[in-house]
Amino acid sequence: MRKDLLDLRSxxxxxxxxxxxxxxxxxxxxxxxxRKVPTLRGKVLVNLFYEASTRTRMSFEMAGKCLSxxxxxxxxxxxxxxxxxxxxxxxxxxxxxxADFVVIRHSSPGVPHLIARTVRAGVINAGDGTHEHPTQGxxxxxxxxxxxxxxxxxxxxxxxxxxxxxxxxxxxWALTKLGARVAxxxxxxxxPPGLERFGVKVYTDLxxxxxxxxxxxxLRVQLERQKGGLLPSLREYSRRYGINKQRLxxxxxxxxxxxxxxxxxxxxxxxxxxxxxRSVIRDQVRNGVAVRMAVLYLxxxxxxxxxxx
Amino acid sequence: MNWLIKxxxxxxxxxxxxxxxxxxxxxGRIAEIGTEIDxxxxxxxEAGGLLLLPGLIDLHTHLCExxxxxxxxxxxxxxxxxxxxxxxxLMMPDTDPPLDTAPAVAQALNYGAKKGHVRILVSGALSIGxxxxxMPEFAALAEAGAQAFVQPDGSIGDAALFRRMLQYVKGMVPxxxxxxxxxxxxxxxxxxxxxxSTLYGLRGIPTVAEETALVRDLLLAADTxxxxxxxxxxxADSVRFVARAKAAGIPVSxxxxxxxxxxxxxxLANFDTTCKLQPPLRSADHVxxxxxxxxxxxxxxxxxxxxPWTDEEKDVEFAQAPWGATALxxxxxxxxxxxxxxxxxxxxxLVEALSTRPAELLGLRDGAxxxxxxxxxxxxxxxxxxxxVVSASDxxxxxxxxxxLGQRLHGWPVATFVGGRLVWxxxx
Numbered sequence: 001m002r003k004d005l006l007d008l009r010s011x012x013x014x015x016x017x018x019x020x021x022x023x024x025x026x027x028x029x030x031x032x033x034x035r036k037v038p039t040l041r042g043k044v045l046v047n048l049f050y051e052a053s054t055r056t057r058m059s060f061e062m063a064g065k066c067l068s069x070x071x072x073x074x075x076x077x078x079x080x081x082x083x084x085x086x087x088x089x090x091x092x093x094x095x096x097x098x099a100d101f102v103v104i105r106h107s108s109p110g111v112p113h114l115i116a117r118t119v120r121a122g123v124i125n126a127g128d129g130t131h132e133h134p135t136q137g138x139x140x141x142x143x144x145x146x147x148x149x150x151x152x153x154x155x156x157x158x159x160x161x162x163x164x165x166x167x168x169x170x171x172x173w174a175l176t177k178l179g180a181r182v183a184x185x186x187x188x189x190x191x192p193p194g195l196e197r198f199g200v201k202v203y204t205d206l207x208x209x210x211x212x213x214x215x216x217x218x219l220r221v222q223l224e225r226q227k228g229g230l231l232p233s234l235r236e237y238s239r240r241y242g243i244n245k246q247r248l249x250x251x252x253x254x255x256x257x258x259x260x261x262x263x264x265x266x267x268x269x270x271x272x273x274x275x276x277x278r279s280v281i282r283d284q285v286r287n288g289v290a291v292r293m294a295v296l297y298l299x300x301x302x303x304x305x306x307x308x309x
Numbered sequence: 310m311n312w313l314i315k316x317x318x319x320x321x322x323x324x325x326x327x328x329x330x331x332x333x334x335x336x337g338r339i340a341e342i343g344t345e346i347d348x349x350x351x352x353x354x355e356a357g358g359l360l361l362l363p364g365l366i367d368l369h370t371h372l373c374e375x376x377x378x379x380x381x382x383x384x385x386x387x388x389x390x391x392x393x394x395x396x397x398x399l400m401m402p403d404t405d406p407p408l409d410t411a412p413a414v415a416q417a418l419n420y421g422a423k424k425g426h427v428r429i430l431v432s433g434a435l436s437i438g439x440x441x442x443x444m445p446e447f448a449a450l451a452e453a454g455a456q457a458f459v460q461p462d463g464s465i466g467d468a469a470l471f472r473r474m475l476q477y478v479k480g481m482v483p484x485x486x487x488x489x490x491x492x493x494x495x496x497x498x499x500x501x502x503x504x505x506s507t508l509y510g511l512r513g514i515p516t517v518a519e520e521t522a523l524v525r526d527l528l529l530a531a532d533t534x535x536x537x538x539x540x541x542x543x544x545a546d547s548v549r550f551v552a553r554a555k556a557a558g559i560p561v562s563x564x565x566x567x568x569x570x571x572x573x574x575x576x577l578a579n580f581d582t583t584c585k586l587q588p589p590l591r592s593a594d595h596v597x598x599x600x601x602x603x604x605x606x607x608x609x610x611x612x613x614x615x616x617p618w619t620d621e622e623k624d625v626e627f628a629q630a631p632w633g634a635t636a637l638x639x640x641x642x643x644x645x646x647x648x649x650x651x652x653x654x655x656x657x658x659l660v661e662a663l664s665t666r667p668a669e670l671l672g673l674r675d676g677a678x679x680x681x682x683x684x685x686x687x688x689x690x691x692x693x694x695x696x697x698v699v700s701a702s703d704x705x706x707x708x709x710x711x712x713x714l715g716q717r718l719h720g721w722p723v724a725t726f727v728g729g730r731l732v733w734x735x736x737x
Contacts, residue, residue, distance in 0.1 A: 009508065087626060108628035109499075109510045110580025129628070131510030169510055193513070194504030 004116040004123040005295055007132040008173040016177055020142050022294035023287070029066065030290055040069035040300060046099040047073040048091070049126070050106040055261055055285065056126050056135075060103050063292035069101075087111065088118045095119045101296060104128070122299040130164045136260055137170025139291040141178055143284050144215055147256050152179035155212050159241055160219030160268055161190040167260045171217060172200060185209040186241060189230040206241050215256040218243050218269045234267055244270045248278065256280055310729050311335050313348050317356035317690060321363050322657050323665045323679040332361060334686040337729030342680060356690055359723065362660050363680050364396025364427075364687035365641065366667035368486070368564060369461065369540060369612035371633070372398075372429075374420070376405025381617040381707050386637070387425040389615070389706040391733035393637040394689035394722035396427050397668075397677055399484075401461045402434040409434035409445040411453035418454045426732045427725075428687070430671065432457040435474065435487065441465045447478050456671055457484035461540065462587060462632075464490050464522040468529065475535035483672030488540040489526060489547070490588070494518035499628060501589040505574040511627065514589050516544040523547050531559040538670060539563035541614055543588040545598035552607045562670055564612040565599050567640040568712060571647045572596075576712060582623050582630035583712040586614075603662060604654050610666040613640050617708030635706045639699060639713050641691065645720025686729040689722045697721055 008016070029037055045064040047057050057073055064071040076090065087106075094102060103124045104112050109131035116123040127133040144151055156175050162168045162184045175182050176199060183201035184191065195202050203209035210216070221241075225231050248257065257279040265271045274281060312334040319330040319342065331346040332339065367390065373381040381389075390398050400417060402408035408417055414431050421429030433455035437443045439462075447458060458478055464487050465471035471487075478485060495518045500506050502513025523539060527550060530537040542548065542563050551563050568586060573593045576584040584590060591599075602608040616633025623630055641663065648654035668678025676684020696719045701709040723735040 086621070088624070106626065108626035110627040113580050114624075114626065129510060130512070166510060169508075192507035193502060194507045197504050 003299065004112070005134050005299065006112045006116060006123065006125050008134045008137045008170045009132070011173075011177070013177045016138065016141065016174055019138055019291065019294050019298060020145060022298055023138070023142050023290045026293035026297070027287065027290040029293070030286070035066055036068060037066070038068045039297060039302065040064070040067040043069045043100040043300065044098050045069045045071045045101045045103065045296065046094050047071070047103045047126070048076060048094060048105070049074065050076050050104075051127070053105055053127070056105065059285070059288040060126065060292055062289045063296060066289065067293055067296055069296070087114065091115045091119050095121050101299065124295060124299070127166050129166065131166055132170045133166040134170050135288065135292050135295060136167050137174035138295070139284055139288040140171050140217065140258060140260070141174040142287050142291050143258065143280055144175070144180070144256065146283070146287070147280060148214070151175060154180045154214050156180050156182050156215040156217065157209055157213035158182065158184045158217045158219065159206060159243065160186050161221050161225060162186050162195070162219070163190045163192045164222065164225075165219050168219060172198065176200070183209055183212065187231060187237070190225065206247075210247060210251060213251065213255065215258065216243065217258040217260070218263075219260065220262065220264060221268045223264070238267050242268055242270065243273050245272045245276070248273050248276060253278070258284060260284065310337065310731075311348065311351035312354060312686070312726070312729065313346060313351035314354045314356045314361060314690070317359045317361035319361045319680065320656055320660050321680045322661045323363070324681060326680065327657060332680070332688070334726070334729045337686055339680055339682055339684055339686050342682070354724075358692070358694070360691040360693055362394065362689050362691060363664045363678055364689055364725065364727065365394045365663045366397045366671065366678055367395050367613050367615070367637065368399050368484070368538070368610065368667050368670065369401060370398040370615045370637065371401045371403065371461075371617065373617055374404065379707070380619055383420055383424045383429065384426070385705065385707045386615070386617070387427045387429060388733065389635075389637045389704070391426045391725045391727070392705050392722065393639065394641045394691065394725055395637060396687035396689070396725060396727045397430060397673070398427060399430045399432055399457060399671065402432050402459060403439055403461055407434050407439050408432065408455070409437050409439070409450075411446065411449040414450050414453040414455050427727050430456040432459045432486070434458070435460040435485070436465060441467065442470070444474055444477065447481055451481045455482060457482050457486060459484070459486035459540075460488070461486070462488055462490070463492065464488065464526065466492060468525060471526065472529050472533060475529060475533040475537070479533065479535040484538050484670055485536060486538040486540050487526060488588075489519050489523035489542065491518050491522040494521065498589070499585070500577055501574040501591045503574060503592050505577065505592065509577055509580070511577065516546065516591070516595070519544055519588055520546050520550065524550055527551070527554045527559055527561060530554075530561050531557070534560065536560040536562070540612060541566045541569065541588060542608065543569050543591050543595065543599070545595045548598050548602035548607055552602070555607065562609040564610045565603060565608050566614045567611055567636055567643050568634060570596065570600055570603065570611070571643060572712060580627045581712065582625065582627055583634055583710050583714075585627065585630050585632055586634060587632035600648065600653055604658055606658075609670065610662045611640065611644065612667070613637050615706075617706055618710045619708055623710045633710070635704070635708055635711045638704055638706060639711060639718065641722060642718035642720040643713065645693065646718045649720070686726055688726050690724040691720060692723045693720050695719060695721065
């Protein structure tokens with residue numbers, strides 16, 4: 001395996017399957033009474049977050065701790081850029097302190113790549129602007145696989161702001177590589193060009209897109225999009241693209257409803273829908289820890305059989 | 310200094326020369342071109358196997374002096390130009406302070422003459438502070454010696470102001486240059502909008518951000534009958550619009566940057582900030598039209614847009630990195646290797662685009678861009694064969710922000726002469 005996890009687009013189907021299979025073993029560890037293995041004892045994991053995040057950061061902290069790594073989390077105000085400290089300088093400092101892994105979240109696409117070129121530590125992209133969020137894509141694939149057995153031929157619909165979504169991009173690469181048939185749906189101003197090139201079906205009418213879906217991933221709509229003039233209003237967005245009980249019920253009892261969180265309840269998804277028994281939102285959170293354990297484990301040079309012992 | 314260059318392949322479209330010839334320089338001027346020339350008092354250069362071209366002329370060089378000498382200065386930038394085969398460069402007005410007053414223009418000319426390794430012409434700012442809001446004292450700038458009025462990185466947003474500018478400056482200087490760019494359509498875009506921007510998650514800049522500005526300014530050039538030069542057009546439709554405007558007799562010209570002829574938006578796959586250019590690198594379909602537009606002469610010339618940045622400024626987060634790349638030293642070998650050697654562009658047309666046509670657009674009447682007898686001996690000798698890898702340590706420019714590091718190129722200049730003076734020589 002390589003040193004870093006920067007994106008899913010450059011991974012092969014085999015790479016992704018190896019991570020998901022390893023995550024199965026990690027999930028077993030999480031079900032034990034003592035949820036801790038000594039695998040990464042003495043290793044240092046630094047979470048370097050240049051953007052606010054609670055879930056992803058907690059999930060990486062949990063994953064590191066379950067593998068016995070020493071975990072530090074740093075929230076760096078983006079203003080340190082204006083103070084004159086360059087990001088390359090910051091990560092070299094983090095490495096000099098002994099970091100074996102740097103988990104990075106940043107608002108600018110490509111920052112994990114810049115860091116990976118700068119330090120020898122393993123770099124994990126925890127979300128770079130509107131580019132990718134690879135561990136989210138992996139945990140979404142893991143969750144669907146857990147629910148449906150396999151992704152091959154499954155019809156997955158991603159609804160919302162595809163243009164600005166790193167989750168959508170990572171989901172598209174993970175799911176299509178594993179054989180799923182992916183469609184996206186959102187207002188035309190929030191759809192990036194050229195997705196058809198990768199076999200993704202593109203819809204602007206949710207009620208046309210929904211009936212084909214076996215899995216629905218609902219994306220958070222950023223409240224700023226209305227201010228940016230990309231949407232007339234959140235109310236109109238909610239009416240055209242919001243997932244509510246009525247739309248959910250029309251899809252039958254077997255549909256799988258997902259949301260990467262945090263949700264704007266009442267905007268892209270109603271609370272009733274989010275808490276419905278068809279929703280796997282909490283499974284996504286739990287599986288996130290297992291998938292991140294698997295990534296840390298594989299980047300540290302482990303193979304699956306060792307972990308199972 | 311007297312020189313006798315023997316046996317070079319001379320290519321000069323303005324003089325209709327394209328064959329093996331000798332060239333004699335006496336007292337810095339071209340005295341004779343022919344075969345079997347002999348002269349007792351001239352230093353002999355055996356140039357068999359080399360090309361001899363009229364000195365290259367760049368319409369778009371950022372020299373950074375005064376104000377940002379850590380990136381480049383007149384000394385380093387003009388030596389980089391000489392190394393790239395250039396003998397005349399037009400300095401951009403975006404210095405600090407900008408060249409929007411007569412004393413600033415006069416000082417730039419003075420420094421250029423004193424410190425420059427090649428001829429340095431000076432452009433005045435098309436708007437005060439290059440802010441696009443008000444006219445500088447154009448007549449004073451022209452009297453101080455400005456050869457052009459330019460807005461090097463953008464359009465004048467206010468159409469009424471640009472129209473008045475064209476009415477006012479018409480006939481004052483040979484060249485009025487803008488880069489077609491509608492900021493309201495660029496927003497916070499970072500690369501060409503298309504499949505690649507979707508892949509890399511970088512905000513797209515649509516082609517219409519260039520084309521709406523271009524078409525507006527084509528109409529204003531027609532309306533005022535004032536010549537307008539468009540810096541570095543980058544889209545297929547821009548080429549088509551310029552072709553139609555020229556056919557309709559509108560007095561416009563345009564150029565393209567060397568990188569837009571060779572690289573595509575896929576060069577950004579690794580978020581390499583050296584490829585972050587304005588306008589953005591486009592997709593392959595646009596690149597093909599730009600190359601054929603240059604070959605057909607719809608695009609008049611190639612301008613380097615040599616834009617130095619230090620590593621500290623450029624090797625940062627992609628979104629924060631400034632726009633632009635250095636280019637003076639590599640433009641000729643890049644285009645020779647990627648276009649001429651593979652038969653996509655004739656050598657004659659390349660020389661027109663890098664020398665003959667820029668000289669005409671700058672209104673140079675002293676023989677620049679030609680090898681006319683009696684004119685100052687500005688020329689460059691080029692080795693068409695020897696390959697060399699572009700490396701940071703080998704580049705003369707103070708800044709190393711080129712997307713070409715590691716590339717193998719041939720067609721490098723080996724000696725550059727300005728007014729008969731050898732200003733740069735490849736000592737290897």
